[in-house]
Amino acid sequence: MARPGPRGSLGDAGRIVPRSGYTTVLTTLISAAMSFLAVFALALSLSSGTLAQRWSDTLAQTATLRLSAPQSEIGAQTAAVLEILRTTPGITATRVLEVDEQRQLLEPWFGPDLPVEVLALPRLIEIIESPEGFDAAGLRLRLSAEAPGAVLDDHTRWRRPLVQAAASLRALAWLSVLLLSAAMAAMITLAAGFSLAANAQVIRVLRLVGARDAFIAGAFVRRLTVQALVGAAAGTVVGMAAFALLPVAGEAGFLTGLGFQGIGWLMPLAIPPLAGAIAYLATRIAALRVLRRES
Amino acid sequence: MARPGPRGSLGDAGRIVPRSGYTTVLTTLISAAMSFLAVFALALSLSSGTLAQRWSDTLAQTATLRLSAPQSEIGAQTAAVLEILRTTPGITATRVLEVDEQRQLLEPWFGPDLPVEVLALPRLIEIIESPEGFDAAGLRLRLSAEAPGAVLDDHTRWRRPLVQAAASLRALAWLSVLLLSAAMAAMITLAAGFSLAANAQVIRVLRLVGARDAFIAGAFVRRLTVQALVGAAAGTVVGMAAFALLPVAGEAGFLTGLGFQGIGWLMPLAIPPLAGAIAYLATRIAALRVLRRES
Amino acid sequence: MVIRLANVSHDYGGHGLLAGVDLHIAPGTFHFLTGPSGAGKSTLLKLCYGELTQNSGEIEVFGQDLRGMSRNALADTRRRIGVIHQDCQFLDHLTLAENVALPFVATGRPVPEADLHELLTWVGLERQANALPPTLSGGERQRAALARAVIMSPDVVLADEPTGNVDWDMSQRLLALLVELNRMGTAVMIATHDLNLIRTAKSQVSARNLRIADNTLQSAGSDL
């Protein structure tokens, strides 16, 4: 009986649309579910970035040049090749492999006792690319002219599928983020439509007492935006908690890194305001359309 | 004006619950969305199976044995090692690598001109495992006794992360199928509750004219189950179409095979009946509970 | 005995509403129920058909205690009671004719089309048979509610303000329908504000007039 009087409670028109109506619950649920999924998609896209980075780091930015030549010419040709490499744009550094390093590379196949010194082994030169990479075809052309015994191996056949896979994973992830946003917008628009339909009585009564469209739409927009915000916040928190707690991918394996690292944890926090903005626009458009249709 | 009379249209009580109510639309939408996602999860889980298979096939079932020994003993030790391998359970076949094959392996490092014949190269023996695999530790023990120069490389360090990754991908996929089923059940239960709340008027009127609980619940259960079936069918079809049409993963890369192959295309067809069954149970329980609560 | 209330009290948690109400409705009797707005007329009727459960006292319908009844037994009892709710309640997606025939559908019986048509004609709704309830006028809805209440030939009709929105001629017509049913043995109780209706009924049927005042049910035969 000691409820607040009508002025205090209704003064800002905040309660015009029922709070606990099931269509508002619907909005909350939809944005919660969508935000939860968005957290996963975001994690996937961030992780696929990390993944691509790692794969690139290990493979993409190195190449090997093998130089075979008669013992007498090997010194001169090595110098020539190094000079060519030095003047090739896109190559950051070059390094002639030591004998010990060559032995290490061969150990799995020949054991530690291979007499590398006495063999007429080719020289191996490691090439570190700049991030932009170099023009492998052009380089091959110049090499064939000046050092016919030089063979360039840019690891392409190893690199291509991995980089491709990382890229497609990344595309898939961003596609799902986009799809989820679109789905959320569509579903919140639908929920707004449902809410307006379910509250046809509210609209009719407000019309009867002379409320303008902007007032009626505003009441719905406010209610639904708040619900979407609340739902999205809940979904995001639960999704982030899932990532913090669940061992989604083990320590090893190349799914390692699926999750958020460091500053990445801040990104999901953008989801609730985004959901709120989507809800605001979707509801506003739906409300004004419905109000204009039913005179 | 030429509508069918009440007998024909209402005889089976099929129209007691409004067809186009937005809460029934809600049920349809929820099961459509959930089924759509379930198709993806199913594809992921099936594909991760294929993936794991492929990775295992290429790596897991081979191993290499490297035998270094003085030139005089190499023949005898090779024979001894082959005898050991022959009697080791889990090994299907063994093969001593030819000189040419060894040269091929070494070519990237030394060029085609390596004088393999004159080098004291170790023997390489390829081991083909049976699917159950062999006991690597036991084999190493026996080898160290009879052929001290033999080193077994069972590719464990390459194989483990890949198999692990495939397994965790698979677990993730089944987890999402489970989660989606649970989420669908929960959301359909909610939708049933919403539908009952939205149609409180229908329940009140039916009570007034002496309808029993079973009759009222039946009307809702039938309507909602049908809606869930329709929604799930639509969601499944759209999901399958997406897989049939979208180039989700390229031809190369190790996401190749993400999708359905052959008989796998039949599996998503289980989703609609499952959704229907979930909807039936969820609605029935919700309806009888609601009806019992409000006397 | 159709309905028997013994020392029944009820309120909605606040101050008292009905206290110590005794009521006997015998088969074939005719009752009017009056009282100021908010006195508890609708509440009393709801208690009689089990939409509400009394706070204290005893209510028997067709000789059975409502409170001890199973849910199915209560539903079966309601089939023998024709109720006209004050807020006429329909399924808005079904036509008027389908709504009137609902008691048959809900109990799994075939709809007697001829009876249905005759009844709709009597209450002047044959033209609106295929209209949806939200498109009906206030009076049309009230007449449809009355038609639905009597279509199953119930043992008792409980009518809550059945003529509040119809004109005088139509209210006479509806009264005549109830009087006719009453002659055939149906007990009738009408809650109404319309004293003229009660007065004109005098000539057609010997009705008992009850009034709710000061939380109790009183006989009001003389002062109408």
Place this chain on the structure above:
Amino acid sequence: MVIRLANVSHDYGGHGLLAGVDLHIAPGTFHFLTGPSGAGKSTLLKLCYGELTQNSGEIEVFGQDLRGMSRNALADTRRRIGVIHQDCQFLDHLTLAENVALPFVATGRPVPEADLHELLTWVGLERQANALPPTLSGGERQRAALARAVIMSPDVVLADEPTGNVDWDMSQRLLALLVELNRMGTAVMIATHDLNLIRTAKSQVSARNLRIADNTLQSAGSDL
């Protein structure tokens, strides 16, 4: 001129309902509108405040054509019209007092608590001020609807069957409230079936009695 209908016709797609209706409601006048159930009384009132748009003819409210009006202008016009809808319409999640105060909230004005309380007391609802509409009795809802219609001191009150569910004493009280408003300059039109109400009003106010019959609006001063 408050409301002017010139040669207005309307039906809902079927057979004719209203045809060639002329109506002039001047400031400070009092009108009763009668006619059998389904004749089109509610329809006529809905045309007057723009819930329906006529098929043909002209309707002017406060000198402006309703059809040419912007949506905001229509809303602003409605603020000057107090409407009692036949199916009393409330926001079920707000208390009765909040519902009655709704015209102020919807137009962004502060609620005059004192006036609100006085009005609720007049219609006998001060005890129910904090009750939710679904828990009110039929008559209580009707009185609340009347209170809401008059709280903004509108220029005209259009009341559709405002006394169908209240007892005689209360209907006199509600009539007195409308007569009082009318004396202060408010035009009033009441659609009702209650001929007694019209008869007792005669002594308090000089009202014009209109009747809808045969699809037209007729003067019915004598035969009541």
